[in-house]
Amino acid sequence: MAGSGKAHLRDSGDVLLRVEDLVVEFPVGRTGLKVHAVSGISFDVMRGETLGVVGESGCGKSTTGKAMMMLPRPNSGSVVFEGTELTNLPADEMRAARTRMQMIFQDPISSLNPRRKVRDIVREPLIIWKRGSSAEQLSRVDKLLEEVGIDPQRAAESQAHQFSGGQCQRISIARSLVLDPTMIICDEPVSALDVSVQAQVLNLLEDLKAKYGLTLVFIAHDLAVVKNISDRVQVMYLGKICEVAPSNSMYTTPAHHYTKLLLDSIPVPNPDVAVAKVTVQGEPPSPVLPPPGCRFNPRCPAADDRCRTEEPQVRQVADGHFVACHHPLFGGDAPVSVTTV
Amino acid sequence: MNTRIQAATRQIDGPLLKVTDLRTHFRTERGLVRSVDGVSFSLDRGKALGIVGESGSGKTVLSRSIMGLLPSRNTERSGSVIFEGAEIIDRSLKERRKIWGREMSMIFQDPMTSLNPVMRVGKQISEGLSIHLGMDKQNARETALKLLYDVRIPEPEKRLDQYAFELSGGMRQRVMIAIALACGPTILFADEPTTALDVTVQAQILELIGDQRRDRNMSVILVTHDLGVVAGHTDEIAVMYGGKLVEKAPTRTLFANMKMPYTEALLRSIPNIEDPSHTRLNVITGRPPDLVNPPQGCRFSPRCEYVQPKCVTEEPPLLTAEHLDHVYACWYPVGSPVYREKRAQLDRQGSGATVGAV
Numbered sequence: 001m002a003g004s005g006k007a008h009l010r011d012s013g014d015v016l017l018r019v020e021d022l023v024v025e026f027p028v029g030r031t032g033l034k035v036h037a038v039s040g041i042s043f044d045v046m047r048g049e050t051l052g053v054v055g056e057s058g059c060g061k062s063t064t065g066k067a068m069m070m071l072p073r074p075n076s077g078s079v080v081f082e083g084t085e086l087t088n089l090p091a092d093e094m095r096a097a098r099t100r101m102q103m104i105f106q107d108p109i110s111s112l113n114p115r116r117k118v119r120d121i122v123r124e125p126l127i128i129w130k131r132g133s134s135a136e137q138l139s140r141v142d143k144l145l146e147e148v149g150i151d152p153q154r155a156a157e158s159q160a161h162q163f164s165g166g167q168c169q170r171i172s173i174a175r176s177l178v179l180d181p182t183m184i185i186c187d188e189p190v191s192a193l194d195v196s197v198q199a200q201v202l203n204l205l206e207d208l209k210a211k212y213g214l215t216l217v218f219i220a221h222d223l224a225v226v227k228n229i230s231d232r233v234q235v236m237y238l239g240k241i242c243e244v245a246p247s248n249s250m251y252t253t254p255a256h257h258y259t260k261l262l263l264d265s266i267p268v269p270n271p272d273v274a275v276a277k278v279t280v281q282g283e284p285p286s287p288v289l290p291p292p293g294c295r296f297n298p299r300c301p302a303a304d305d306r307c308r309t310e311e312p313q314v315r316q317v318a319d320g321h322f323v324a325c326h327h328p329l330f331g332g333d334a335p336v337s338v339t340t341v
Numbered sequence: 342m343n344t345r346i347q348a349a350t351r352q353i354d355g356p357l358l359k360v361t362d363l364r365t366h367f368r369t370e371r372g373l374v375r376s377v378d379g380v381s382f383s384l385d386r387g388k389a390l391g392i393v394g395e396s397g398s399g400k401t402v403l404s405r406s407i408m409g410l411l412p413s414r415n416t417e418r419s420g421s422v423i424f425e426g427a428e429i430i431d432r433s434l435k436e437r438r439k440i441w442g443r444e445m446s447m448i449f450q451d452p453m454t455s456l457n458p459v460m461r462v463g464k465q466i467s468e469g470l471s472i473h474l475g476m477d478k479q480n481a482r483e484t485a486l487k488l489l490y491d492v493r494i495p496e497p498e499k500r501l502d503q504y505a506f507e508l509s510g511g512m513r514q515r516v517m518i519a520i521a522l523a524c525g526p527t528i529l530f531a532d533e534p535t536t537a538l539d540v541t542v543q544a545q546i547l548e549l550i551g552d553q554r555r556d557r558n559m560s561v562i563l564v565t566h567d568l569g570v571v572a573g574h575t576d577e578i579a580v581m582y583g584g585k586l587v588e589k590a591p592t593r594t595l596f597a598n599m600k601m602p603y604t605e606a607l608l609r610s611i612p613n614i615e616d617p618s619h620t621r622l623n624v625i626t627g628r629p630p631d632l633v634n635p636p637q638g639c640r641f642s643p644r645c646e647y648v649q650p651k652c653v654t655e656e657p658p659l660l661t662a663e664h665l666d667h668v669y670a671c672w673y674p675v676g677s678p679v680y681r682e683k684r685a686q687l688d689r690q691g692s693g694a695t696v697g698a699v
Contacts, residue, residue, distance in 0.1 A: 199624040199625070224611070265541045269596070
């Protein structure tokens, strides 16, 4: 994969967010080396759409989410949100823009201030932006808390540690909604929760999305969770995009060898499904010295000399299904025979 | 390894491990926390048992109670743990240390914090070999190297003299496994061994544990919250809820014919990769029980869709299903007339999960 290119960007329709050639690098101490966290990725999100971003740790999915919020500003590239270029926006205008795009984080308990009452935490954005009178603010906060299933009375009296993880995530969701944003970036919002609670929070996100017409960017490592909530899914590996497709077609007919590896690795809760023999060993290499060519080539069963030197560009293999691979599993120029052991 | 062969020939009739009415309670300021509350089961040699449950269900405390790996202060432990025909629950710390590593060993969830950060990896593996098996330095180092080959770590010679921070998460978990396997244990406890790892690495680690189990005729107790992980890698599954064992059966039987509504609800709340996107998920409303004041009757009754008056007042015992090796604790199990009636009623109401209060 390790692909670049913009073939998958859409020109028509109501594009809410458009990211082009996003690059984020972090210095490694004073060595002069850099972590290539995100290396020139492009994608877009339509209004009302849910885009799922999946990949293993270190693939740059969280960095991408944060770079969209200019946390920190990317090294290069462009992020256009609601028609405004964010990368060169002055700090105060960026703060105002963030009221339209909110974020939910992985650890629900540590992302809430432990010393404050939960109701005050949810209300704070309204106070900062001077929205409405005190009574209006409180009634909005209480309405939102009820919608996410938290008793407002209890929220007024309690701090975050008095709630469970699932409840804290509900509180974070209420806080992200209080300024009436158009887009919410969810960074692993359910990975710290038990499966029974995870289902509650995922259903809640779907309900609120429908009710408030939200656009979601849903970042997670769990492919089943991402499939459940997303309209389109984008697979990342070592700071690059491998594949972008509508979620159903991505999961039934993956085109990229890495996507297939991910899908084959998921443990299926059914003992009659034989556990697939592990065909790809090893772990992703360091993003400090990413391999040349396609970044997946050292682990890819179909890699050849071209993959080791030339970076594949994103291209369409089916309707709305894009892949960055020289030898995709389907839609390639010539059929490739992959010998699996 | 010679010791391994000795252990295997020391064959005793009956199960390898027999746990009877095991209780582990912790004294806290809030009151007595009944983390494990009367659990009984047995495990045969060479078998893999999965223990599943949500956080706080007591699955980790159960495995630590069996090994005796709990602080003695403010802990009350009772019941019986018979290992290879001998009672081990009342053993002193000194005697337990002879069991740890040599007979029973454990792989922990977090490979980052479970390894010693200031000791070379090779030394951490060979430590047990010299203490338990009395190997000399040279021999222990060679065995450690062989173990690193066994766990398929890349460049094992180089790893011997490295520290944990120089290794990736997957490699650290392989080192943990090498340490656990070093003295040829009879039972390997794996407590959420892949939760901290990526999915492609998880698949490799689970395959490795399975291969080692078969090669060494070792029993494995795999503790996890992930029903997907246990489905493909165990012979039997025990489901825990609120400190109790609520269902236990051979893996295939359990998935084909689950009796306990909790097991069913747990399975149905996982997003299924086969379903189209935006499929409504089934939820279990509410939260796991408070183990200081557990609910009366069946501990799952406050969250159960099929709850009946009897469930709230009387605690169900462990009953045997059609197959003798399948036990469950429920008055109205999946498939019973009362269950079917309630299911039909729920379907008529369109039991669409709502944004319920927590």
